[in-house]
Amino acid sequence: MEEQKYILKNQDSFELKHIFDCGQCFRWNEEVDGSYTGVFGRNVLNVQKHQDEIIFKGIVSGDIEKIVISYFDLDRNYTKIKENLSKIDENVKLSVEYGEGIRILNQELIETILSFIISANNNIPRIKGIIERICQNYGDKIVWNEKSYYTFPTLDQLKDVSIEEFRNLGAGFRDRRLYETIHMLLDGTVNISALYVEKDTQKVREELLKLSGVGPKVADCILLFSDLKRFDVFPIDVWVRRVMNELYIKNPDETKVNKKQIEKIAKEKFGALEGLAQQYLFYWKREA
């Protein structure tokens, strides 16, 4: 396959660090020159920013422009979204300014499901390591510039992988969850394509919750970060709990803050954009 190249000029809301470091993805790595290289679908892509240009190049499985527009969510008007969020209050405005270059990627559903099952009770370096080893063992190799990259394996490529093999790759107690979820998706216990058709986010969420290893937080991350692209969810982890308590609830004992309370405030304040508000607040609080 030939290398392809695509250049975007004067693109708003596009900062490499904000996009790849805001906790939504696990397969993008910074290069020594400050660019980032990642694998998604059957594509290996390098992205660099140079003055008013964003340069994409790599081995991609189709028209690079279409692939970039879709994966980086370029058809969505983030400037408008940020304007609306900034009106809510001064803190949200600050968080939006801090993470002004965030975009929510359109990641493949299966990869997002399995990656966020691995993310449970886990930290980012370790999550990345587990995912990388799964890809190296069961994905397809793509060579670019004498370096080897591996696609995230399909369900078919994962169908004969045992619980023990996941354990050996470092998955820990999530080994069984991965195995069970893979087989629930293969045998149709949860129907992947039906999830795209269903309009009601709560119904999709209920379906995802049937999967082994998928609880409320992981389900919301899947809804927000995969190509299901639902913004009316609010993943609550330690950082989000912390920032929501500091800004709105102000309970001296943070551990006593209950999820229902946070969900209610998020719905009231952020409405249909709560998922995006969560990202700006999360990134702001975790980095600062």
Next chain:
DNA sequence: CTGCAGGGGTAAA
């Protein structure tokens, strides 16, 4: 150097 506490979602008790 060794050992122990802490962090982090889900599922099951």
Next chain:
DNA sequence: TTTACCCCTGCA
């Protein structure tokens, strides 16, 4: 509502 699950990190 509490606890076990696995591994990495930081600190004594």
